[in-house]
Amino acid sequence: MSMLTIALDIMGGDHGPPVILSAALQAIQKHPDCHFTLCGHRDVIEPALADLRADARERVTVSHCEQVVEMGEAPTSALRTKKQSSMRRILELVETGEADACVSAGNTGALLTLAFYVLKTLPGVDRPALVSAMPTASHHKVFLLDLGANVNCTAEILFQYGVMGSVLAEQTAGIEKPRVALLNVGEEDIKGNAQVKYANQLFRNATGINYIGYVEGDDIFTDYADVVVTDGFTGNVALKSSEGLAKLVINEVKRQSRRNLMTRMMARVALPLLKTIYNSVNPDQYNGASLLGLRGIVVKSHGNASADAFYYAIHQAIQEARMRVPEKIKNRIETVLLEQI
Amino acid sequence: MSMLTIALDIMGGDHGPPVILSAALQAIQKHPDCHFTLCGHRDVIEPALADLRADARERVTVSHCEQVVEMGEAPTSALRTKKQSSMRRILELVETGEADACVSAGNTGALLTLAFYVLKTLPGVDRPALVSAMPTASHHKVFLLDLGANVNCTAEILFQYGVMGSVLAEQTAGIEKPRVALLNVGEEDIKGNAQVKYANQLFRNATGINYIGYVEGDDIFTDYADVVVTDGFTGNVALKSSEGLAKLVINEVKRQSRRNLMTRMMARVALPLLKTIYNSVNPDQYNGASLLGLRGIVVKSHGNASADAFYYAIHQAIQEARMRVPEKIKNRIETVLLEQI
Numbered sequence: 102m103s104m105l106t107i108a109l110d111i112m113g114g115d116h117g118p119p120v121i122l123s124a125a126l127q128a129i130q131k132h133p134d135c136h137f138t139l140c141g142h143r144d145v146i147e148p149a150l151a152d153l154r155a156d157a158r159e160r161v162t163v164s165h166c167e168q169v170v171e172m173g174e175a176p177t178s179a180l181r182t183k184k185q186s187s188m189r190r191i192l193e194l195v196e197t198g199e200a201d202a203c204v205s206a207g208n209t210g211a212l213l214t215l216a217f218y219v220l221k222t223l224p225g226v227d228r229p230a231l232v233s234a235m236p237t238a239s240h241h242k243v244f245l246l247d248l249g250a251n252v253n254c255t256a257e258i259l260f261q262y263g264v265m266g267s268v269l270a271e272q273t274a275g276i277e278k279p280r281v282a283l284l285n286v287g288e289e290d291i292k293g294n295a296q297v298k299y300a301n302q303l304f305r306n307a308t309g310i311n312y313i314g315y316v317e318g319d320d321i322f323t324d325y326a327d328v329v330v331t332d333g334f335t336g337n338v339a340l341k342s343s344e345g346l347a348k349l350v351i352n353e354v355k356r357q358s359r360r361n362l363m364t365r366m367m368a369r370v371a372l373p374l375l376k377t378i379y380n381s382v383n384p385d386q387y388n389g390a391s392l393l394g395l396r397g398i399v400v401k402s403h404g405n406a407s408a409d410a411f412y413y414a415i416h417q418a419i420q421e422a423r424m425r426v427p428e429k430i431k432n433r434i435e436t437v438l439l440e441q442i
Numbered sequence: 443m444s445m446l447t448i449a450l451d452i453m454g455g456d457h458g459p460p461v462i463l464s465a466a467l468q469a470i471q472k473h474p475d476c477h478f479t480l481c482g483h484r485d486v487i488e489p490a491l492a493d494l495r496a497d498a499r500e501r502v503t504v505s506h507c508e509q510v511v512e513m514g515e516a517p518t519s520a521l522r523t524k525k526q527s528s529m530r531r532i533l534e535l536v537e538t539g540e541a542d543a544c545v546s547a548g549n550t551g552a553l554l555t556l557a558f559y560v561l562k563t564l565p566g567v568d569r570p571a572l573v574s575a576m577p578t579a580s581h582h583k584v585f586l587l588d589l590g591a592n593v594n595c596t597a598e599i600l601f602q603y604g605v606m607g608s609v610l611a612e613q614t615a616g617i618e619k620p621r622v623a624l625l626n627v628g629e630e631d632i633k634g635n636a637q638v639k640y641a642n643q644l645f646r647n648a649t650g651i652n653y654i655g656y657v658e659g660d661d662i663f664t665d666y667a668d669v670v671v672t673d674g675f676t677g678n679v680a681l682k683s684s685e686g687l688a689k690l691v692i693n694e695v696k697r698q699s700r701r702n703l704m705t706r707m708m709a710r711v712a713l714p715l716l717k718t719i720y721n722s723v724n725p726d727q728y729n730g731a732s733l734l735g736l737r738g739i740v741v742k743s744h745g746n747a748s749a750d751a752f753y754y755a756i757h758q759a760i761q762e763a764r765m766r767v768p769e770k771i772k773n774r775i776e777t778v779l780l781e782q783i
């Protein structure tokens with residue numbers, strides 16, 4: 102295996118550089134086949150590298166950046182005024198080929214805008230999508246996209262998302278012929294809005310994709326499909342309302358458990374289990390979300406990510422780089438579009 | 443209090459007339475201030491009334507209907523070919539004023555189409571909305587609309603939904619000045635699609651409504667708002683994906699609980715509690731959904747509803763009739779629109 106280079110935005114995230122650096126050190130130790138370019142202020146990064154063994158230190162480059170994109174900053178402000186930021190630097194390193202993938206836990210809106218501007222979309226892809234793996238009943242993964250990169254989706258964009266999600270499911274979860282479904286408000290052909298109905302036609306007419314039809318919200322989690330496609334508005338609401346419901350269930354169990362000694366004992370045993378479940382259904386916090394459809398690999402870790410979660414996002418970026426996901430998306434889009442002619 | 447008349451569709455629902463009749467008998471006993479018109483085939487209904495005491499039997503009318511709208515039937519077919527159906531009859535009784543409200547557990551799409559056709563919308567209301575109360579962290583209710591009546595919503599329709607939801611929250615949950623929020627993918631003003639941004643302006647400019655701004659999916663359940671407004675596509679997905687997640691959590695707990703004796707005992711205690719929680723977050727099955735914005739009261743019980751759930755939907759219809767919800771929506775819409783001139 103050839104050495105990969107992964108660019109990390111050390112300055113992003115709610116908890117600041119210490120958490121990100123701790124994840125970076127974990128990745129440096131666990132991936133001797135990777136070089137890491139740590140982007141951010143050198144005075145913050147250098148001290149954290151002091152204890153690295155010489156052979157590990159050799160695989161690390163510090164790329165000093167004067168600026169930081171703030172968590173609450175408007176994307177347009179980040180684009181215009183933060184040309185020397187760590188977030189912009191990681192994307193530029195991917196664009197020039199100096200890095201094979203990049204990871205940030207920073208401001209999502211700014212990352213989407215900068216990534217779209219710096220990396221551009223692949224030929225045949227109109228808009229990038231944010232995608233994450235969600236849990237299902239049978240402990241498989243379902244890839245849900247778009248989670249909020251693009252709130253207005255034409256049928257063509259939804260179709261492209263299906264192709265992109267399909268490639269990601271194949272390449273990173275080893276699913277053969279992933280079942281692709283379109284999120285809708287009913288399973289009958291007459292249901293849905295105009296974009297969804299037209300996208301359904303595009304999928305039905307395509308031969309290079311294993312399209313299985315419509316799926317409703319409750320079937321996202323039943324292992325009915327491997328890839329669920331929707332616009333960024335609906336996808337974001339589906340993700341967040343599920344997270345909200347999970348939180349409600351956990352809190353309700355806590356509340357009820359205070360009733361008596363028996364329920365208190367029970368809760369002591371049950372809560373860690375429920376938290377594990379909750380964490381598994383809180384995907385952007387625990388799995389990282391990939392920005393698909395760009396001419397390079399960008400993984401977004403949750404702003405509130407722990408070191409473990411950010412490490413997982415790095416791991417995911419490495420996996421996508423090993424599998425050359427953008428190149429495979431480009432090829433698949435070409436094949437599918439050619440078949441349609 | 444004057445006597446109310448409630449029309450019930452006896453033939454709708456997945457479990458057929460026995461379950462609906464059992465709920466109807468419950469309602470007849472518990473509401474001596476109501477008259478009930480049971481619509482359906484007389485051979486099915488009459489035997490179930492045999493044991494009623496004379497004073498209760500006097501408050502019941504059987505309205506014989508030759509036809510039934512099937513659960514899987516297309517709404518246009520129901521509209522054209524089922525003029526003698528029990529579903530159509532209950533709506534006609536409300537339209538002529540012979541009934542004050544009606545309840546059905548039948549085919550949702552057909553009920554929406556027939557109700558819109560037979561009852562029409564109130565002046566100033568473009569489209570009806572399906573609304574249900576969802577649970578929140580602090581055991582309050584949040585009214586979420588639209589749950590799927592109307593997948594394409596203009597900003598004006600979203601605004602009308604806010605007014606309608608506000609009146610329902612006031613009148614049936616006793617909430618003063620309900621906090622109305624618009625569902626979006628972020629809380630900043632720049633987020634969202636064109637309809638949502640324009641609806642935000644309409645709400646901000648209206649004086650007769652307690653608008654509190656945007657809310658994200660995870661805050662539906664945090665008691666941040668009393669009324670959450672969104673289009674029927676997004677609302678349906680939010681409702682169903684939350685239900686799906688709740689099911690996943692319950693199943694995961696069951697699965698994990700099979701591990702050893704300790705976890706099995708724990709599960710025996712915990713599962714009923716979790717089921718209670720699940721039921722409370724499965725609102726269309728347990729609370730009934732109201733169809734708002736029409737010139738009459740229509741409550742939709744879940745097709746899969748138990749007798750208790752259908753009884754609850756009847757109770758809700760009675761409450762809306764007592765509070766004359768459609769009249770109050772009409773007045774509020776007039777006031778709010780006049781203020782905008």
